[in-house]
Amino acid sequence: MVNELINVLIIAIYATVAMMIGILFMGIGRKIVARVHNRVGPPIYQGFIDIAKLILKKTNITHGWIYDLALLFSITGIVLTILFLPIGGVKLLSTEGDAFLVLYLLAIPALGFALGAGASGNPNSAIGVMRALVMMLSYELPFVISMVALMIYYDTTSIAEIVASQYGKWAILIPPFAISAAVADMALQGMLMEAPFDIPIAPHEIASGPMAEFGGKHLGSLMIYKAGSIVAYTTLFVDLFLGGGVVMKGGIVADVVNFIVWFILIFLVFTLSLLINTSFPRFRIEQAFKFYWKYEAVLAIIALVWVYWMVIS
Amino acid sequence: MKYEEWSKISRIASKKSLWILHFCTGCGAIEMPPVMTSRFDMERFGMAPMATPRQADVLLITGYLTVKTLKRVIQVYEQMQDPKYVVAFGSCPINGGMYWDSYNTINQLDKYLPVDLYLAGCMPRPEGIINAMMELMEMIEKGEARGWEKYRKNYEKYKKNQEMAFKFGKVEE
Amino acid sequence: MKAKEIIGRGEEVHGRLYVKVEKQEVRELIKTLKENKFQHFVMLSCIDWIDDGEFELIYHLWSYEYREHVMISTRIKREGEEMESLHDLFPQIETYEREIKEMYGVNFIGNERLTPFFLEGWPHMPPMRKDFDSKKFIKDVFESIPPVEDEDEGI
Numbered sequence: 198m199v200n201e202l203i204n205v206l207i208i209a210i211y212a213t214v215a216m217m218i219g220i221l222f223m224g225i226g227r228k229i230v231a232r233v234h235n236r237v238g239p240p241i242y243q244g245f246i247d248i249a250k251l252i253l254k255k256t257n258i259t260h261g262w263i264y265d266l267a268l269l270f271s272i273t274g275i276v277l278t279i280l281f282l283p284i285g286g287v288k289l290l291s292t293e294g295d296a297f298l299v300l301y302l303l304a305i306p307a308l309g310f311a312l313g314a315g316a317s318g319n320p321n322s323a324i325g326v327m328r329a330l331v332m333m334l335s336y337e338l339p340f341v342i343s344m345v346a347l348m349i350y351y352d353t354t355s356i357a358e359i360v361a362s363q364y365g366k367w368a369i370l371i372p373p374f375a376i377s378a379a380v381a382d383m384a385l386q387g388m389l390m391e392a393p394f395d396i397p398i399a400p401h402e403i404a405s406g407p408m409a410e411f412g413g414k415h416l417g418s419l420m421i422y423k424a425g426s427i428v429a430y431t432t433l434f435v436d437l438f439l440g441g442g443v444v445m446k447g448g449i450v451a452d453v454v455n456f457i458v459w460f461i462l463i464f465l466v467f468t469l470s471l472l473i474n475t476s477f478p479r480f481r482i483e484q485a486f487k488f489y490w491k492y493e494a495v496l497a498i499i500a501l502v503w504v505y506w507m508v509i510s
Numbered sequence: 511m512k513y514e515e516w517s518k519i520s521r522i523a524s525k526k527s528l529w530i531l532h533f534c535t536g537c538g539a540i541e542m543p544p545v546m547t548s549r550f551d552m553e554r555f556g557m558a559p560m561a562t563p564r565q566a567d568v569l570l571i572t573g574y575l576t577v578k579t580l581k582r583v584i585q586v587y588e589q590m591q592d593p594k595y596v597v598a599f600g601s602c603p604i605n606g607g608m609y610w611d612s613y614n615t616i617n618q619l620d621k622y623l624p625v626d627l628y629l630a631g632c633m634p635r636p637e638g639i640i641n642a643m644m645e646l647m648e649m650i651e652k653g654e655a656r657g658w659e660k661y662r663k664n665y666e667k668y669k670k671n672q673e674m675a676f677k678f679g680k681v682e683e
Numbered sequence: 684m685k686a687k688e689i690i691g692r693g694e695e696v697h698g699r700l701y702v703k704v705e706k707q708e709v710r711e712l713i714k715t716l717k718e719n720k721f722q723h724f725v726m727l728s729c730i731d732w733i734d735d736g737e738f739e740l741i742y743h744l745w746s747y748e749y750r751e752h753v754m755i756s757t758r759i760k761r762e763g764e765e766m767e768s769l770h771d772l773f774p775q776i777e778t779y780e781r782e783i784k785e786m787y788g789v790n791f792i793g794n795e796r797l798t799p800f801f802l803e804g805w806p807h808m809p810p811m812r813k814d815f816d817s818k819k820f821i822k823d824v825f826e827s828i829p830p831v832e833d834e835d836e837g838i
Contacts, residue, residue: 231553231554236548236551236554239553239555243526247527249523250527253519253523254593256591257592258564258589404561405565409562409564411564412590413564413591416564416565577803578802610821613810614801614802616825618830620830620831621828621829621831624831660831660833663833668831674824677804678804678805678806678807678824679824679827680806
């Protein structure tokens with residue numbers, strides 16, 4: 198009984214720390230973008246101030262109870278995704294077969310967005326939500342093919358097993374997985390909604406899309422969701438291709454060192470996605486669809502066939 | 511926690527991240543892009559431009575207002591969430607400026623919307639705009655920028671003034 | 684001037700040709716000039732001669748090839764007289780006629796789009812006429828609106 202309570206406490210602490218790291222990354226991200234533009238940016242803790250200001254606003258409007266509660270779907274989905282991914286080698290809730298579960302959980306936040314934006318009744322939100330769902334459909338295909346290649350090579354469907362099998366040799370150093378990692382990195386740009394794939398939340402074209410009617414407390418929940426999504430998606434990428442940050446095996450000391458290595462790795466992946474963000478303009482939705490289904494899917498299938506040939510022979 | 515300390519924390523959080531609505535009404539809109547870009551950086555104070563009125567804190571009236579635009583500005587102002595602030599640029603919202611004897615522009619913005627801070631000049635330079643924003647942040651911290659409370663309390667008086675302006679003086683009793 | 688050779692009348696004022704005609708002859712004159720390389724319609728302007736009791740409507744045309752500016756001017760009475768609409772010759776005349784109807788009160792027959800342009804719900808006389816008193820209007824309408832006072836003003 199006491200063991201289980203301690204487990205629950207550790208899981209809760211890890212989930213909270215992950216969300217806090219996400220909010221910190223939002224602030225650091227704005228500073229990095231500002232330095233690329235050759236100016237001084239906001240302080241590093243700006244994410245916390247933004248969320249505090251938004252939650253302390255009074256709400257003037259409501260569009261019904263679906264609009265008020267829809268963002269809870271998004272936050273619940275993203276917290277659940279974080280709990281099923283191993284953070285720094287520590288298994289929180291992972292079991293056998295959780296690769297497929299994580300793929301299902303990737304779709305829930307977009308549904309929360311769609312419900313909230315649809316209930317508000319703004320035509321800009323409807324256009325933005327339609328584009329968000331089309332983009333989700335298009336980036337999932339190359340990403341799933343890359344994950345299937347990994348599952349065939351390591352002969353398991355549990356992400357914790359994939360992390361454990363990469364001890365000593367990261368997956369990205371094996372040649373076919375270098376191609377898969379490049380494909381998955383581009384899919385990560387779509388998941389994080391950074392340029393050139395920030396089509397659904399474009400501020401100039403469709404008045405920020407689904408976020409057009411959210412203000413005050415609803416926008417605060419949306420920022421919390423965004424913070425969680427940064428950590429969840431970069432952790433997924435690091436767990437699959439960069440060894441999950443596991444460099445030592447052992448007791449508490451190993452856990453702490455693995456946590457620090459995991460933090461540095463997700464920071465590097467996030468910085469790479471930000472640097473691509475500042476260098477590119479925005480795609481149109483049909484260009485993004487063609488990019489994912491024509492070029493990326495072909496590369497991912499080449500990597501899959503190569504891995505299968507390596508495993509058979 | 512007592513109410514005074516709680517609202518002090520709320521005011522400090524509000525002053526360090528003001529989000530500006532990108533609604534450019536008159537000739538002063540040309541002075542906003544230099545403030546936002548690399549030379550006179552306003553993001554280091556936490557300010558950022560936002561696309562819709564529901565997400566913004568500060569409404570900037572940059573220049574003169576015709577009666578036709580005033581109707582739309584009032585709709586935008588009423589869509590913003592409390593606490594919200596109005597900053598008026600240029601000399602036209604103060605006393606009419608260069609268009610004081612025109613048949614279509616209003617003379618004093620304070621009769622129709624509660625204004626927190628005026629900034630004189632025709633047009634003020636970006637250094638002046640950043641100075642005004644820092645003054646607004648000090649006013650928020652001390653609790654002096656309470657235009658939104660004034661609008662809520664005197665709603666009927668403001669509505670009557672707006673009706674008189676929209677109908678150009680011929681209000682049926 | 685080349686334009687004077689084409690239409691045969693008018694006087695040269697400051698390098699431009701100024702032709703005074705009756706209001707029935709305007710359409711023929713513009714059609715003749717349009718077929719002779721005067722293909723840019725610049726503007727339609729209106730002057731209020733309050734002492735004569737007339738409005739003067741001036742149609743400005745420009746030619747890229749000859750680089751000459753022609754002004755065709757007609758006069759109509761201030762009260763009760765209407766002008767025909769020429770928007771089938773140049774489509775942009777429709778917008779100029781809409782503005783003149785709103786600011787001066789001149790009606791154009793044949794133009795279906797004479798709805799208010801800049802002034803929404805304007806109940807007084809057209810404001811660009813010379814007997815519209817601007818200062819009195821400002822004092823009556825805008826300065827008579829009381830400022831909103833608050834008892835416990837903190838600012």
